[in-house]
Every structure is written in structure tokens, then in C-alpha cells.
Amino acid sequence: MTSQTADGGRAPSMQDVARLAGVSLGTVSHALNKPEKVSARSLQKVRAAVEQLGFVPNSAARSLAAGSSSTVGLVLTDIDNSLFVDIARGAEDQARTSGHALLLANSDVDFKRQESYLDIFDEARVAGILFTPLNASLEGVDRVRRHGRRIVLVNYAGGRQDCCAVLSDEEHGGYMAARHLIELGRRRLLFAGGPEEFHAIKERRNGALRAVMEAGNATLEIIPSRRLKSDEGRKIAAEVTDRPADRVPDGILSPSDRIAAGVIHELMARGLRVPEDVAVIGYDNNQFATEVAISMSTVAQDGHTMGAEAISLLLDEIRNPHHEHRILTLKPRLILRESTLGSGGRPLPEEDRRLTLEA
Amino acid sequence: MTSQTADGGRAPSMQDVARLAGVSLGTVSHALNKPEKVSARSLQKVRAAVEQLGFVPNSAARSLAAGSSSTVGLVLTDIDNSLFVDIARGAEDQARTSGHALLLANSDVDFKRQESYLDIFDEARVAGILFTPLNASLEGVDRVRRHGRRIVLVNYAGGRQDCCAVLSDEEHGGYMAARHLIELGRRRLLFAGGPEEFHAIKERRNGALRAVMEAGNATLEIIPSRRLKSDEGRKIAAEVTDRPADRVPDGILSPSDRIAAGVIHELMARGLRVPEDVAVIGYDNNQFATEVAISMSTVAQDGHTMGAEAISLLLDEIRNPHHEHRILTLKPRLILRESTLGSGGRPLPEEDRRLTLEA
DNA sequence: TTTGGTAATTGAAGCGCTTCATCTGGATCC
DNA sequence: GGATCCAGATGAAGCGCTTCAATTACCAAA
Incomplete structure (x- = not known):
């Protein structure tokens, strides 16, 4: 647990870890990402070096090299409305079980903010986007999809059939x-x-x-x-x-x-x-x-399920080459x-x- | 507005823009980031090329090259509590006026999630972190600060004096x-x-x-x-x-x-x-x-102000080399x-x- | 001993950007 | 005319990682 303070000013890199562990850069990368491909001895040396240096992987470099990141973005319309909070929760839980982190952005019912957050996630090359759009133009959806971004609509789809969506009836x-x-x-x-x-x-x-x-x-x-x-x-x-x-x-x-x-x-x-x-x-x-x-x-919509299902659709779209867009319409409940x-x-x-x- | 679809599969890069505009890579970068350093003619050519290609900067590459990103992370304790929602709003508004995007992460009153989101922001080399900690150990704070990350505590500081904080009395x-x-x-x-x-x-x-x-x-x-x-x-x-x-x-x-x-x-x-x-x-x-x-x-805490002040403190810590940590304690209001x-x-x-x- | 064959490791080539030292082409001055 | 500047433009060197082709190490079978 003796992570040292940042003396050099610079945060330790994988190169530093490699040097300290006495192995090559590639081995460190493997040790971190696919430990089963690395001998027990190297693994242990690398882990020790990581510990000693307090090494934290640089996710910018990682997603640059890998071509995409593993976080999922959720653009929320209105964080004040508990439906959206439930959606966020459901999405969080589901994303987590598959090793994805979920970052939220709150557009606060403002179209320009909404678009700007879509762009931020787009620029960050996130693995995918969950989007609860305002009742306005869906041009942002096309924009980010043109860049290859996966996106799932939640709660409103403006009648679109050309992407996945989770709606409430x-x-x-x-x-x-x-x-x-x-x-x-x-x-x-x-x-x-x-x-x-x-x-x-x-x-x-x-x-x-x-x-x-x-x-x-x-x-x-x-x-x-x-x-x-x-x-x-x-x-x-x-x-x-x-x-x-x-x-x-x-x-x-x-x-x-x-x-x-x-x-x-x-x-x-x-x-x-x-x-x-x-x-x-x-x-x-x-x-x-x-x-x-x-x-x-009252009539309850199950936001938690909506969020969770949306993540499932998104992950399928990411992982399954034969993915087909689906629109899920959940029935609300009378309470x-x-x-x-x-x-x-x-x-x-x-x-x-x-x-x-x-x- | 004729952004083309991703035909090559690959998203267009600055290199592509440079080629199309007939200028060098460096000029494109300048045109995008400090337009005043570039002649009107190049600027216009670059902009046209950006438009035509539908170019979107890759923020991973940007933060890798620049050494840090411009987004700010907010780790929230409980998105259900309207105080935190107000804090998020205040932070959002304030961050926005200074050109920073705010990404939220909801720990949902779970210590492990909280720590994991701190790490995610840390790995993303965000410009800074706003943190509303659970009433538990603040070790995460030390961890990310060792990596040079700036962090401002909101709503709870566990008596710490060694970083900025915005509290409510x-x-x-x-x-x-x-x-x-x-x-x-x-x-x-x-x-x-x-x-x-x-x-x-x-x-x-x-x-x-x-x-x-x-x-x-x-x-x-x-x-x-x-x-x-x-x-x-x-x-x-x-x-x-x-x-x-x-x-x-x-x-x-x-x-x-x-x-x-x-x-x-x-x-x-x-x-x-x-x-x-x-x-x-x-x-x-x-x-x-x-x-x-x-x-x-009831007694009201002004979450909006807390969030906004926290961002101000954070930005000062980022920009001002003579920054000194301050703890702001806001008085609640009787309603x-x-x-x-x-x-x-x-x-x-x-x-x-x-x-x-x-x- | 030789020969495969697999497992582990290596090193280098990028990913797409920023930045900096360098270079260019005029305009300005003596 | 030549020296001096300076705004602009350039190209290359990295940022820290992943990945892949190439190499080495090692063990079992012949």
C-alpha cells in the first residue's frame, strides 16, 4: 500500500511500471488487461510495481489506442423528475454488472445543453449513449450516429424506428x-x-x-x-x-x-x-x-426497468454484429x-x- | 451542412481536415483552438473542411496530448435528495460559464461505487473533481490528490483543512x-x-x-x-x-x-x-x-450556491498558482x-x- | 539429440491530438 | 539594397496506451 507521492510531478506511466517490474511495456499492458495471458511470475512483478508506484492507467491514452472507451453516457432531460432519476439508477445498475461506468449529463430541459452534452460524449468516443430526448428535433441523434456512436432512446423516440428505444406506453x-x-x-x-x-x-x-x-x-x-x-x-x-x-x-x-x-x-x-x-x-x-x-x-412507469433495458439494448448493439434495432414499450402500472x-x-x-x- | 456519413468506417481526423483544407496539421489545431493565431484565409479553409467532413475532435487524443481534459467531474452521494440535485445544477451553471462541461456520477450512498467513480474521473485526468463524500473515510481524496487531481469537497469535509470545501452550517x-x-x-x-x-x-x-x-x-x-x-x-x-x-x-x-x-x-x-x-x-x-x-x-440549504461556489474554488485551484485552500461555510435559511x-x-x-x- | 509446438514476452507501430522549434515570406526601416 | 522583424505556417516529437507480428523460452514427443 505504499503508493508514493507524485515526486516527479508526472504521474507514473506504464513505462515506469515496466521498468520497475523489469518487463516490457507490452507485458504490463497484458498483465493489466488479460492477466490469463501472462505468467504468474510477471503478473506478480507487475502488480507489485503498480502498487509501489501508485500507478493509475490513463483512460485517455487507453481509449485513444483502443479506439473507444468503456464508459456509457446518459443524457438526462430533467434530473428533478424522479422518473429520470429512476432511469439513471436502472441504467447504472445494469451497466455496472457488465463492467461499464455510467456518466450522467443533465440537460435541464434545455435543448442547447442537451446537444452540447451529446457532443461531449461523442467527442469522448464513449461506448454508447443513452438519451432521453426533449420533445424536439432529434437531429443530435443523427449527428452522433454518423460518427459511429451507438445510441438508445429512452422515454421518447419521436416515432423513429431506426434505432433502439425503450418507451412507456x-x-x-x-x-x-x-x-x-x-x-x-x-x-x-x-x-x-x-x-x-x-x-x-x-x-x-x-x-x-x-x-x-x-x-x-x-x-x-x-x-x-x-x-x-x-x-x-x-x-x-x-x-x-x-x-x-x-x-x-x-x-x-x-x-x-x-x-x-x-x-x-x-x-x-x-x-x-x-x-x-x-x-x-x-x-x-x-x-x-x-x-x-x-x-x-397514480400511474407508475418503471424507470428502473427502462434504464436497465436500455443498457441491455445498447450492449447488444455494441457487441452483437447481427444486432437489430428494437423498440421496447413497457406498460405502466396503476397504483x-x-x-x-x-x-x-x-x-x-x-x-x-x-x-x-x-x- | 453536408457532413458526410462515415464511409471509411473511421471517423475523420484532423489529418483529414488538414489534407482537405490544404494546410498543415498544426494549422488545423491552431485554427480550432486559438483562431486569433491564424490568418483569416486558413481559418476559413479549415472551417469549411471541418464542416464538409463532419469532423469531431477526439477528446481522448486531445487530453492525452494536452495532459488533461477540461471536463469537471462531480461525484454525488444521492441523486434522490434534492439538495444534491441543486448542487449539481449550481455546479453545472457555474462550470458552463467558464467553458467546462460537468459530468455526474451517482454513488447512490454506496462507498464502493463512490470510490470507483473517483477513480474513473481520476483515470480520465479530469480538470478537477467535486465530491460530496459519504460520511465515511476520505481516503479516496488522498488517493486522487496524490495523482495531482484537484478536488473540492462539498457538504461534508470530515474536518479536513487541507483542501477546499463548501459546507453548510x-x-x-x-x-x-x-x-x-x-x-x-x-x-x-x-x-x-x-x-x-x-x-x-x-x-x-x-x-x-x-x-x-x-x-x-x-x-x-x-x-x-x-x-x-x-x-x-x-x-x-x-x-x-x-x-x-x-x-x-x-x-x-x-x-x-x-x-x-x-x-x-x-x-x-x-x-x-x-x-x-x-x-x-x-x-x-x-x-x-x-x-x-x-x-x-423547514431549513433550506442553498445547494445551487454550494455547487457554484465549489466550482469557483476548483477553478481557482486550477488556474491560480498562488491558490490557497479555503473552506466556505454557508448559512442555511429558515423558511x-x-x-x-x-x-x-x-x-x-x-x-x-x-x-x-x-x- | 532434434523437432515441433505452444506459451510467454518483446518491441515497434500507431491512435489523433498539442506544442514547440523552425522556417517562410512579406512588410518595415535605415 | 540589405538587415530586421514578425505574423503565419510547418512538421516532427511526443502524450500513454493497445496490439500485432516477430522472437524467445520451454517442454513433450520422436
Whole structure:
């Protein structure tokens, strides 16, 4: 363990190790990368020298010589949204088991940043890129692929079929949420909030619409909002409760938990009971879904699996010469809690009653 | 914009650019890095060639030749905790303005992962590392510094004076929280939850203790918990409300918003009024602090500033030969909401009444 | 002993860039 | 006209590694 301080100023190189160990440069490289190709004696000498010098391989030199690195880059849209955090986690875990490190870059919902991070990973010749694109042009994808970079899209693919992607079935999520409300006997549904230009939100709305059409005896009102924050939910809830009683919705579904939280709070503040008067269901199963006044029913996407599957697709693309692009669409899960089911008792955090409705 | 596809298989190199532009390799390099050293004519020729070939510099080769890269690494403890997310954001913003890219690595509260990511950044010869260490050995710091890597500690420094650090005054935060409760007239305080082995939590507890001592006429009870989740808060709240009325605390402070949320919900479920019967204050100003049943007072650390300052310190260490290590300790802010102040109205999300108490 | 044949090792040729000493071609001055 | 400069351009020397063809070492079989 006697790694020496950097006396020469310069960090020790493999050449130094070779000299100290009394073997050639190539042997050191082999000892480090494919130990089975090297005699026990050399291996031991090299290891001792590495230890003594505190040698750390220079990954820049390595990837230059080898032609590519072994790290995988993940360009994240919004590190604040727990879905992306889960994706990152899943990707991390999966990458790790196959000896790849995962580096994250957060574009913070900024197109220019997103593109610039794609380029950084591209310039770093990473083994591959996981990309959760903004709802905008996918030109960056083409750009880096032209340079031979492998890339897997996560959570949004803009309809592309020419690369691997892991998506969540947003339409189905919206459908499940609406059908759940309808099965509870609700008939005047409201789809509350969300900028319609987002693909995911449009899909969720379409799914809800499908459930309503299918039921025949229910209606769906749609009130969009500019953002996804909780005060938008409050505003919408305030608006609809000002109406004559027979025009107040009895079931509200929202494309984000945040908006749903605002809706719930405002409804309660105005003396309406949730779920008795109005049932509310959110989307995303964010952390705070169980920390609101009334624990919230919601639609959960399994970010962890999305991330893990994305890495698997990427690794196949890297290693398998006969790789064919695939698009994985995961079904979201319905998570039922107090805001639709009601409950005399209090919500059980952590392990709720979790019902999974499959289509 | 006619970047060609990778026909040769190989990505175009600077050599290719030089050939196409009809200039030498060195000129291309200059044109790219210090355009002012190159004639307008060459510059234009090079740029045209770059465009035509779709040339992307190889950052591995660049950092190998230059001896170091320009990206900065941030090793994060827990991407789930919004404090770290804010730190990442602040660091990102600050790094960006000085032309450095920031790559994140999430150790997920795992010591081995943390060390391995330190090594990855070390091997990548990054310009510097921002490090939010676990509450464990800081040996990784010494390891990478021996290799000449610059590193700035964020949020925890284990008492080290020999490198730059940006900390939050946890003791003062605890003090402010407790003093606030005391100023509200509360006398039987409870410090609810938190594993005592965490430095930050011990400090917060110490601060609370100091405020109580200072007041003279108040008491502080301490009930630790193994984790920081909300059900621990519920458990503790349940426990203390079972007591005879004169032994029920009238002010509860918790070292995490999550626990505080559990406390609030359980108190309300048991018919106690917050804050009339028991005032509750959390710590961290997590996103959901305004999404709970009653918006929560809390102590906020300015993660964004921490991240930004950390980058500034790092850049000074990199660029300034006369750099001296500094330890910045930022004061947290008291954010007062319904759970201590009460309010007839409903909480105003986003922009609350924010009172800042300075020491 | 000779002859293969395999296992281990070696050394050199790059990977694509930065940088530095060197060289070139004008413009400027006496 | 010749000496002096200087902005620009050049080409080669590396940065620290991987890899591969070539070499040596060693052991078993003939």
C-alpha cells in the first residue's frame, strides 16, 4: 500500500511500471488487461510495481489506442423528475454488472445543453449513449450516429424506428387511469392540465379519451395548462368547483402528480371530499405521491426497468454484429391509493395497497 | 451542412481536415483552438473542411496530448435528495460559464461505487473533481490528490483543512429551527428522528440543543431513528401522542422533511392540530415541502450556491498558482410556512412567505 | 539429440491530438 | 539594397496506451 507521492510531478506511466517490474511495456499492458495471458511470475512483478508506484492507467491514452472507451453516457432531460432519476439508477445498475461506468449529463430541459452534452460524449468516443430526448428535433441523434456512436432512446423516440428505444406506453397509462375512474362509477371526468404539445401528455389524453369512448356513458372534459406545477392544478380545481353542482367533475385525472396534488389540496380547501365527491388520480408516482394530504393514486412507469433495458439494448448493439434495432414499450402500472379508493385509515407509506391492472 | 456519413468506417481526423483544407496539421489545431493565431484565409479553409467532413475532435487524443481534459467531474452521494440535485445544477451553471462541461456520477450512498467513480474521473485526468463524500473515510481524496487531481469537497469535509470545501452550517440550521419554535412559545421540544452517526444530523441536534440551553426555560427530547423516511416520523409521532397530555411535545423539529411529513400526517390523523397543538419544522426544503397536507416550515440549504461556489474554488485551484485552500461555510435559511406559523388561508406554493432569520 | 509446438514476452507501430522549434515570406526601416 | 522583424505556417516529437507480428523460452514427443 505504499503508493508514493507524485515526486516527479508526472504521474507514473506504464513505462515506469515496466521498468520497475523489469518487463516490457507490452507485458504490463497484458498483465493489466488479460492477466490469463501472462505468467504468474510477471503478473506478480507487475502488480507489485503498480502498487509501489501508485500507478493509475490513463483512460485517455487507453481509449485513444483502443479506439473507444468503456464508459456509457446518459443524457438526462430533467434530473428533478424522479422518473429520470429512476432511469439513471436502472441504467447504472445494469451497466455496472457488465463492467461499464455510467456518466450522467443533465440537460435541464434545455435543448442547447442537451446537444452540447451529446457532443461531449461523442467527442469522448464513449461506448454508447443513452438519451432521453426533449420533445424536439432529434437531429443530435443523427449527428452522433454518423460518427459511429451507438445510441438508445429512452422515454421518447419521436416515432423513429431506426434505432433502439425503450418507451412507456403513455396511451395505455391514460387509458388505465380513466378506466379506473369509470369503474369507480365516475361519469364526468376531467383531464386536468398539461401542455398539449408534449407527446407524452397528448398520448395520455388520447388513452383517457379511448376509455371514455369505450364506456359510452361517460364524458371527458379537457383543460390544458401551460406548465406541470401544482398551482396549475389549484387553478383548474378552483375553476371547476365554481360551477353549478351538476357540472362539477366527479373524477379528475392529471398527467402529473404535481398537478394532481394541487387539485387535491384546492378541492379540500373548498370543502369537497376526496375521493367521495371527486376522485383524483395523478401520473408518475413521484416520491411525494404518498406525502400529500391524501395519498395519491397514480400511474407508475418503471424507470428502473427502462434504464436497465436500455443498457441491455445498447450492449447488444455494441457487441452483437447481427444486432437489430428494437423498440421496447413497457406498460405502466396503476397504483391505487386513497385519492380514488378512499380509506377510513391512513395511507400506508412505502408499501401501499398496490393493484396492478393489466389491459 | 453536408457532413458526410462515415464511409471509411473511421471517423475523420484532423489529418483529414488538414489534407482537405490544404494546410498543415498544426494549422488545423491552431485554427480550432486559438483562431486569433491564424490568418483569416486558413481559418476559413479549415472551417469549411471541418464542416464538409463532419469532423469531431477526439477528446481522448486531445487530453492525452494536452495532459488533461477540461471536463469537471462531480461525484454525488444521492441523486434522490434534492439538495444534491441543486448542487449539481449550481455546479453545472457555474462550470458552463467558464467553458467546462460537468459530468455526474451517482454513488447512490454506496462507498464502493463512490470510490470507483473517483477513480474513473481520476483515470480520465479530469480538470478537477467535486465530491460530496459519504460520511465515511476520505481516503479516496488522498488517493486522487496524490495523482495531482484537484478536488473540492462539498457538504461534508470530515474536518479536513487541507483542501477546499463548501459546507453548510448544520449546527446553525438546527439552532435556527429550535429557536424559531421557542420564539413561538413552544417549550417541550422534540428532535425527531435521524441516525445519529451522520455528521450533519449530530450537528443539527447540537444546534437545537444550544438554542434550548440558551433559552433556559425549554427542554429538548431526542428520539433517534434508523432511517430518514416518513414512516419513522409516523412512528415517533404515534409514540409521543400516546403520552399524558403534559408530556406531549408542543414543538417538533426533524432533521429531514420526509420525517417531518410523517410526523405531521400522523399528528393530524390522531386529531392534533398543526401548528396549534404541535408546531413542526423540517430540514432541507425538499420539493414536496409545499405539497404536504400543511405546507411545511423547514431549513433550506442553498445547494445551487454550494455547487457554484465549489466550482469557483476548483477553478481557482486550477488556474491560480498562488491558490490557497479555503473552506466556505454557508448559512442555511429558515423558511416559514403553515406547519409552524399556521394560517387561515391555504399555502401559496412556489413563492411562499419566506422569512429569513439570520443569526 | 532434434523437432515441433505452444506459451510467454518483446518491441515497434500507431491512435489523433498539442506544442514547440523552425522556417517562410512579406512588410518595415535605415 | 540589405538587415530586421514578425505574423503565419510547418512538421516532427511526443502524450500513454493497445496490439500485432516477430522472437524467445520451454517442454513433450520422436
